[in-house]
Amino acid sequence: MQDNWQEYDRQLRSALEDAGVKAPRRVWRAVSSRLDEGKEGKGGWFSAPFFRFSVPVFAAVAAVVVAAILLKPAFNTERPLQGPAVAEVQPVVPSDESSFDAAVQAGQPAEAVDAEAVSFGEGLLAEAAVPASGGVRPDASGELFAAASGPGKSVSKDAAASGSRKNAPSSGPGNTGLGVKPGTESPAAGSERVPDTCDADASSVQSGFAEDSAAAPAGTRPAARPEVPAVEEDNSAIWARIEASEESLSQRPRLSALYAQGGLGGNDSNLRYSGSGISHMAPGGGSEDAGISEASLSTYGVPFTVGLGARVALGPKLSLGSGLEYSLLTRTFTGSYISSSSVYEGSIRHTLHYVGIPVNAYWQLFGSSDGLFSLYAWGGGTAEICVGNSYRLMDTGLKVRDAAGSFQFSAGLGAGVEFRLSDKLGLYIDPSVRYYFHGAQPKSLRTDKPLMFTVDAGLRFRL
Amino acid sequence: MHLSERIEKARQGDRRAQRLLYDALSDKMFAVCLRYMGNRSDAEDVLQDGFVSLFTKLDSYSGDGSFEGWARRIFVNTALMHLRKSDVLKGSEDVDAAFDIEAPTPQADGDLGYKELLRLISELPPGFRTVFNLYVVEGLSHKEIAEELGISEVTSRSQLLRARAILQEKIKDLKK
Structure with missing residues (x-):
C-alpha cells in the first residue's frame, strides 16, 4: 500500500514539479513597481519619491529653458x-x-512559447535540482547526478532542448502524462524518493523550509551534495531558461x-x-x-x-x-x-x-x-x-x-x-x-x- | 555571464537581470502558486509577493544548491503565509482526524496531464490541498507539516488520506 503511493506520488511529483503555467504579464509590472517602492523605504535625498517628483519638474523646467x-x-x-x-x-x-x-x-509575448516549451523541458534536471523536495539519500545521489549531468553539462542552451526530448517519447509537448512509465522520463527519479525518506530526513528538509536559511539543505546534507560542480548542474536548468529568455528578449x-x-x-x-x-x-x-x-x-x-x-x-x-x-x-x-x-x-x-x-x-x-x-x-x-x-x-x-x-x-x-x-x-x-x-x-x-x-x-x- | 553574476546583478537592483530571473522562474512558480492557492487571482497575489520577497532576499541565497529549489521554497512559504492569513487552514482543523475513512488505492491515471492535475488539486479544500502539496510535492513529513501549519500530525495524516480519496474520486469521474 505504502509502496503504491510512493510510486504514485513520485509520478505526481515529477509531473507537477515541472509544471509551468504562463504567468500574467501584469505580475511583473506589479513586482517591478513594488521594487521601486522598496527603494523609497531606504529614504534619503535620492530616494524614489524624490526622483518621482523631481524628474517631471526637472524635465519641464529643462524643456521651458x-x-x-x-x-x-x-x-x-x-x-x-x-x-x-x-x-x-x-x-x-x-x-x-x-x-x-x-x-x-x-520579448514577452514571444517568450510565452519558449517558456512553455522550456518549462517542460527540464524534467530531469529540475528533479535533481530541488534538494528540499526530494530528500535525496546519500547513496542515491551518485546516480542522480550521473543522470543529471549529461544534459546539464553540455551547452546550457541545450538543456531546454534535451529536456523536451526526454519528454517526447512519453506524451509529447504540453502533456506530461502521469501514466508514463516511470523511468522513461527520468531514470534518476525513482531513486530520488525512497519510502522512508520523507520522515527520516525530517530535520534536514525542515531546515530547508525556514526561509532565511533557505539554501540550507545543501549544507545540512553534505553527503547528498558532495561537490561544488554539482551546483552548476543544479542550476543549469534555470540557467538555460535565462539564456533562452535573454535570447528571445533580444531577438523578437x-x-x-x-x-x-x-x-x-x-x-x-x-x-x-x-x-x-x-x-x-x-x-x-x-x-x-x-x-x-x-x-x-x-x-x-x-x-x-x-x-x-x-x-x-x-x-x-x-x-x-x-x-x-x-x-x-x-x-x-x-x-x-x-x-x-x-x-x-x-x-x-x-x-x-x-x-x-x-x-x-x-x-x-x-x-x-x-x-x-x-x-x-x-x-x-x-x-x-x-x-x-x-x-x-x-x-x-x-x-x-x-x-x-x-x-x-x-x-x-x-x-x-x-x-x-x-x-x-x-x-x-x-x-x-x-x-x-x-x-x-x-x-x-x-x-x-x-x-x-x-x-x-x-x-x-x-x- | 554566469548565473551567479546574474543573481548578483539582480541583487544590486539591475532591473534587466531581475527581469531575466523573473522570466526564467515565473511560469513554474505560477504553477506552484496555483497549486497552493487554488485560484488564479490568489495565485497572482502570491506570485507577486513571492517575487518581491525573492528579490529582496537574494542576499540569503548562498550560491550553493539549486537556485530554483531555493526560489520554490520562497513561493511555498509565501503561499502558506497567505493561506494562514486568510484563515483557510483553520477550518481544516475542524475535520475530525479520528473520523475513519476508507483508505483509497492509487488509480493508474493514464494520461492525466499536469494541467488536469493542477485543476484537480486546486479543487481540493484548502486544508487538504495544502497538506497534499507539502507532503506529496514538497516532500515534507507529517511532523514537519504539523509544525508548519500548526496542526497535529494525526490531522496531517488524515487530511492527506482525504485529499488522496477525493483526488482518486475525481480522477475516476474524469475517466468516465
Missing part, C-alpha cells in the same frame, strides 16, 4: 510671432508620451510603446531672412503683376510639430519608431497683394501645414529600460507633404490660398533622455539636428535655413 533659449531671438525680433510661439510651448511638454522599456518588455521585434510628442525647431539668433521682391507667389489672375510680392524680410515663427506614433523594439537596445506628425510653419512680412479687383499693401502672414511620417531608429546608450532614466541616440528620416499653403492679409483678414501638395524630406540625428514617471509612463526630451532637403517647397524657414536645431519632447506610453 530650452524653449526659451530657442525662442529668444523670436522675442527680440518682431511682434507677431511672440504670441503663438509662446502659447505653443506649453502644450508641448505635458502633451506628449513615451516609454523606454522597449528592450525588456520586448515587438510593439513596445506608443508616444505622443511635440517639437519646436528654430536655430540661431537670426530668424529673419531675405526674400524681398519675390512676387507672384499666389495666384492673382488677371494681370502680370497679380499675386503676392514681398517688400521686406520675413520674420519666421518657430516651427511647431505634434505627433503620435508607436515604437517597435528590435533588440535589447535597438528600437524603431514611426507614426504621424503635423507641423505648422509661419512667417510674416510686409508686402502687397494684387488681384484683379483690388490691391493690398501691408502685413502678410504666410502659413504652411505639413503632415508627415517619421521613421526613426533609437539606440539605448545608458540606463536600464526599467530604470529611472535612460539616455539614447536616434536618427531617421521624415517624409512630409504640404497640405496647406495660404497667406493672410493681416489688415483685411482676407485669406489667399496657394498651391500645396509638394513633398518635403528631411533627415534628423539626435540624442534623448527619458525619465520614467511610472511603470508605464515616461517623459522624454530629444534635442536634435535636422536637415531639410529643398525639393520644390513654398518658402519657409526650412527652405531658408535647411539645417535646423529642434527639440522634441513627449510622453511615451509603454505597452
Whole structure:
C-alpha cells in the first residue's frame, strides 16, 4: 500500500514539479513597481519619491529653458510671432508620451512559447535540482547526478532542448502524462524518493523550509551534495531558461510603446531672412503683376510639430519608431497683394501645414529600460507633404490660398533622455539636428535655413 | 555571464537581470502558486509577493544548491503565509482526524496531464490541498507539516488520506 503511493506520488511529483503555467504579464509590472517602492523605504535625498517628483519638474523646467533659449531671438525680433510661439510651448511638454522599456518588455509575448516549451523541458534536471523536495539519500545521489549531468553539462542552451526530448517519447509537448512509465522520463527519479525518506530526513528538509536559511539543505546534507560542480548542474536548468529568455528578449521585434510628442525647431539668433521682391507667389489672375510680392524680410515663427506614433523594439537596445506628425510653419512680412479687383499693401502672414511620417531608429546608450532614466541616440528620416499653403492679409483678414501638395524630406540625428514617471509612463526630451532637403517647397524657414536645431519632447506610453 | 553574476546583478537592483530571473522562474512558480492557492487571482497575489520577497532576499541565497529549489521554497512559504492569513487552514482543523475513512488505492491515471492535475488539486479544500502539496510535492513529513501549519500530525495524516480519496474520486469521474 505504502509502496503504491510512493510510486504514485513520485509520478505526481515529477509531473507537477515541472509544471509551468504562463504567468500574467501584469505580475511583473506589479513586482517591478513594488521594487521601486522598496527603494523609497531606504529614504534619503535620492530616494524614489524624490526622483518621482523631481524628474517631471526637472524635465519641464529643462524643456521651458530650452524653449526659451530657442525662442529668444523670436522675442527680440518682431511682434507677431511672440504670441503663438509662446502659447505653443506649453502644450508641448505635458502633451506628449513615451516609454523606454522597449528592450525588456520586448520579448514577452514571444517568450510565452519558449517558456512553455522550456518549462517542460527540464524534467530531469529540475528533479535533481530541488534538494528540499526530494530528500535525496546519500547513496542515491551518485546516480542522480550521473543522470543529471549529461544534459546539464553540455551547452546550457541545450538543456531546454534535451529536456523536451526526454519528454517526447512519453506524451509529447504540453502533456506530461502521469501514466508514463516511470523511468522513461527520468531514470534518476525513482531513486530520488525512497519510502522512508520523507520522515527520516525530517530535520534536514525542515531546515530547508525556514526561509532565511533557505539554501540550507545543501549544507545540512553534505553527503547528498558532495561537490561544488554539482551546483552548476543544479542550476543549469534555470540557467538555460535565462539564456533562452535573454535570447528571445533580444531577438523578437515587438510593439513596445506608443508616444505622443511635440517639437519646436528654430536655430540661431537670426530668424529673419531675405526674400524681398519675390512676387507672384499666389495666384492673382488677371494681370502680370497679380499675386503676392514681398517688400521686406520675413520674420519666421518657430516651427511647431505634434505627433503620435508607436515604437517597435528590435533588440535589447535597438528600437524603431514611426507614426504621424503635423507641423505648422509661419512667417510674416510686409508686402502687397494684387488681384484683379483690388490691391493690398501691408502685413502678410504666410502659413504652411505639413503632415508627415517619421521613421526613426533609437539606440539605448545608458540606463536600464526599467530604470529611472535612460539616455539614447536616434536618427531617421521624415517624409512630409504640404497640405496647406495660404497667406493672410493681416489688415483685411482676407485669406489667399496657394498651391500645396509638394513633398518635403528631411533627415534628423539626435540624442534623448527619458525619465520614467511610472511603470508605464515616461517623459522624454530629444534635442536634435535636422536637415531639410529643398525639393520644390513654398518658402519657409526650412527652405531658408535647411539645417535646423529642434527639440522634441513627449510622453511615451509603454505597452 | 554566469548565473551567479546574474543573481548578483539582480541583487544590486539591475532591473534587466531581475527581469531575466523573473522570466526564467515565473511560469513554474505560477504553477506552484496555483497549486497552493487554488485560484488564479490568489495565485497572482502570491506570485507577486513571492517575487518581491525573492528579490529582496537574494542576499540569503548562498550560491550553493539549486537556485530554483531555493526560489520554490520562497513561493511555498509565501503561499502558506497567505493561506494562514486568510484563515483557510483553520477550518481544516475542524475535520475530525479520528473520523475513519476508507483508505483509497492509487488509480493508474493514464494520461492525466499536469494541467488536469493542477485543476484537480486546486479543487481540493484548502486544508487538504495544502497538506497534499507539502507532503506529496514538497516532500515534507507529517511532523514537519504539523509544525508548519500548526496542526497535529494525526490531522496531517488524515487530511492527506482525504485529499488522496477525493483526488482518486475525481480522477475516476474524469475517466468516465
